[in-house]
Amino acid sequence: ETGVTQTPRHLVMGMTNKKSLKCEQHLGHNAMYWYKQSAKKPLELMFVYNFKEQTENNSVPSRFSPECPNSSHLFLHLHTLQPEDSALYLCASSQDDRANQPQHFGDGTRLSIL
């Protein structure tokens, strides 16, 4: 599926680096999400944006900083990350954040912290 595009697909960074993950959706959706996927754990919702407004921050450490400049783009700014932050970061979108709307996912960014 090419409706939600994430870049880069892979990222290796040191703990002192600053990098950003990018997500773009071409589905005309109004809600966008960041999830963290770690092995053997359920998907962890990090942030939700609905019509460009942040509606949920799921107790995410401040070293992760989201940005949603418009309904089609979502960024996750990273700084001073820890080794336990290594994971697959998934972006998703939906028509809006109502409960009955399925979410459409990108292929993720595999993040490795050295």
Added chain:
Amino acid sequence: AQSVAQPEDQVNVAEGNPLTVKCTYSVSGNPYLFWYVQYPNRGLQFLLKYITGDNLVKGSYGFEAEFNKSQTSFHLKKPSALVSDSALYFCAVRDKEGFQKLVFGTGTRLLVSP
């Protein structure tokens, strides 16, 4: 609080045989239920959802799921498995009031042998 249980880490089935991937849920009110599939190095792909109405829901690639309110279950089924169905399957639930976030299970790996 909402929760989802997928009791099997892995399900093995021979090609051509029927398959079932189990899911049970817990919500305070009425649920919206979803199944997603994840292929290697890809994001999650929406398969089907139960919102209301007929307890048997049909989705993509010949999959279906049956909502059973008394057993609080939403098992994923397919009459005849294909080797290409081998992937990681996630069940997810959200209460209809929409005040809680979408909660995913830990996933079940389906392995279909030739």
